[in-house]
Amino acid sequence: MKKDVFSESERLADITKYLRRTFELWGYKEIFLPTVEEYRESLRKGTKFAYNNSFYVIKPDLTSQILVNLKEPRRLKLFYISEVLNGGVKGKWQAGVEFIGGKDLWMQVEVLMTVITSLEALGIKEFYIDIGSLKVWENAIKGIEEFREEIFRALAKRNFEIIERLPISEEKKEELWRLFNFRGKKSDYEKLNLIVEALGDDRIFIDFGTIRPLPYYSDIIFEIYSPKLGYPLGGGGEYKFNGIDAFGFAFDLNVLSKLYSGKIEKNRKTIRGELKEVYKLAKELVNLGIPVEVKE
Amino acid sequence: MRIVLPKGRLFQGSLEILTKAGIGLKSPENRELIVKNGRYELLLARAFDVPVYVEHGIDVGISGSDVVEERESDVFVPLELPFGKCRLSLAMPKESITDVEEMEGFRIATKYTNLTKKFFESKGVEVEIIKLSGAIELAPKVGIADAIVDVVETGNTLRANGLVEAEKIMDVSALLLVNRISQKMKFEEINDLVLRIKKVIREGL
Numbered sequence: 272m273k274k275d276v277f278s279e280s281e282r283l284a285d286i287t288k289y290l291r292r293t294f295e296l297w298g299y300k301e302i303f304l305p306t307v308e309e310y311r312e313s314l315r316k317g318t319k320f321a322y323n324n325s326f327y328v329i330k331p332d333l334t335s336q337i338l339v340n341l342k343e344p345r346r347l348k349l350f351y352i353s354e355v356l357n358g359g360v361k362g363k364w365q366a367g368v369e370f371i372g373g374k375d376l377w378m379q380v381e382v383l384m385t386v387i388t389s390l391e392a393l394g395i396k397e398f399y400i401d402i403g404s405l406k407v408w409e410n411a412i413k414g415i416e417e418f419r420e421e422i423f424r425a426l427a428k429r430n431f432e433i434i435e436r437l438p439i440s441e442e443k444k445e446e447l448w449r450l451f452n453f454r455g456k457k458s459d460y461e462k463l464n465l466i467v468e469a470l471g472d473d474r475i476f477i478d479f480g481t482i483r484p485l486p487y488y489s490d491i492i493f494e495i496y497s498p499k500l501g502y503p504l505g506g507g508g509e510y511k512f513n514g515i516d517a518f519g520f521a522f523d524l525n526v527l528s529k530l531y532s533g534k535i536e537k538n539r540k541t542i543r544g545e546l547k548e549v550y551k552l553a554k555e556l557v558n559l560g561i562p563v564e565v566k567e
Numbered sequence: 568m569r570i571v572l573p574k575g576r577l578f579q580g581s582l583e584i585l586t587k588a589g590i591g592l593k594s595p596e597n598r599e600l601i602v603k604n605g606r607y608e609l610l611l612a613r614a615f616d617v618p619v620y621v622e623h624g625i626d627v628g629i630s631g632s633d634v635v636e637e638r639e640s641d642v643f644v645p646l647e648l649p650f651g652k653c654r655l656s657l658a659m660p661k662e663s664i665t666d667v668e669e670m671e672g673f674r675i676a677t678k679y680t681n682l683t684k685k686f687f688e689s690k691g692v693e694v695e696i697i698k699l700s701g702a703i704e705l706a707p708k709v710g711i712a713d714a715i716v717d718v719v720e721t722g723n724t725l726r727a728n729g730l731v732e733a734e735k736i737m738d739v740s741a742l743l744l745v746n747r748i749s750q751k752m753k754f755e756e757i758n759d760l761v762l763r764i765k766k767v768i769r770e771g772l
Binding site for chain 1: 624
């Protein structure tokens with residue numbers, strides 16, 4: 272049966288309710304961005320159109336949209352829930368947070384904690400987070416920078432043959448092969464070890480094969496996934512904005528919706544009665560913060 | 568582990584390389600689409616759909632690079648396999664050969680609408696693309712298209728239908744595909760499979 276927009280919307284409303292609550296608990300403020308943004312090269316995704324001899328973008332990637340709207344770098348903790356278009360007319364719903372101008376490590380641990388607590392709030396406990404690093408790869412290719420593009424293509428496709436064909440030393444290939452297949456809890460990169468230790472969660476792994484090929488990431492990147500689904504639930508990473516550090520992530524809401532089993536709302540009070548009386552009571556309950564359902 | 572293989576052109580080669588890599592999979596009988604064998608489950612799909620199955624959760628698959636590119640599937644491609652070699656080409660009737668640059672407004676019949684669109688866009692030529700599902704060579708013959716984009720192995724089918732290969736768009740080969748999440752969840756098992764297939768390739772299929 273084809274899902275209609277109303278039943279899908281009900282699920283998304285439920286999911287975003289828990290996400291909003293969790294993001295707010297961690298101190299993130301919701302940002303409301305315009306649907307249409309004047310075209311700028313730094314805006315990613317979105318669907319372009321021309322109007323009155325100017326170019327515009329509808330629903331671009333949120334991180335890039337936040338950055339074009341931020342004139343001066345300052346400490347900001349934001350979250351958004353929005354649709355994102357990618358050149359066409361069909362969009363994807365995303366929910367994400369951006370922590371801008373925080374302190375290295377503290378910011379990364381906090382954002383990853385936000386991911387974990389958000390999923391737990393949704394009742395999703397079976398998930399993993401793989402954390403990788405771009406700097407580790409940048410260091411590994413020092414001296415062979417001319418093959419940077421091929422090496423990153425090999426990583427994105429997980430195809431080591433591309434690296435094997437390069438005219439580089441066998442020792443280098445061996446070193447890249449080890450990184451390519453590194454997956455564990457402790458690595459040679461202290462920053463990652465500290466993050467994993469601070470998170471203290473069995474579901475977190477260091478995986479140098481995790482690569483998210485987005486132009487703005489500067490070092491730490493991560494991907495969230497579940498053994499129940501063949502595609503990631505979301506991901507994020509570290510980037511720089513006008514010289515200051517930032518860290519963010521986004522969930523794919525349509526994917527979360529597949530995993531969300533729906534919590535039973537236990538504490539909603541159902542009341543019945545005469546029109547005036549029942550709504551008087553309902554108003555008092557709502558003022559007290561008690562969820563209410565009036566039955567005719 | 569679930570493995571999806573394409574019916575048709577690449578099926579025998581796929582089965583052979585997996586068998587040599589120590590994964591004895593029985594060939595399906597009586598139109599079965601799923602065959603179980605110990606730890607492995609073999610699924611049979613249309614060649615055009617294999618990357619879609621892998622992208623959406625089947626652990627491993629074998630498919631032509633033409634299909635992976637056409638579908639723009641987000642899958643890992645750890646190995647190129649030594650069979651299924653052919654090319655994706657633009658072909659047209661031998662009596663009306665035209666330069667690609669001169670093909671503005673031509674009608675092109677193909678299964679590969681995405682790759683065809685990209686190819687002509689890269690040449691700055693606008694064409695009308697007609698999507699067909701098979702026996703593409705028929706289209707210019709009956710006059711519903713001026714040219715075709717299709718895979719060419721020996722060129723015999725083209726010749727038999729009075730067509731000539733005008734330009735190669737890409738080289739095609741069979742590829743080993745791995746689901747992005749399976750690569751993480753079944754890390755050892757998949758790495759082991761990749762290394763075993765790699766050994767088979769190195770020692771000659």
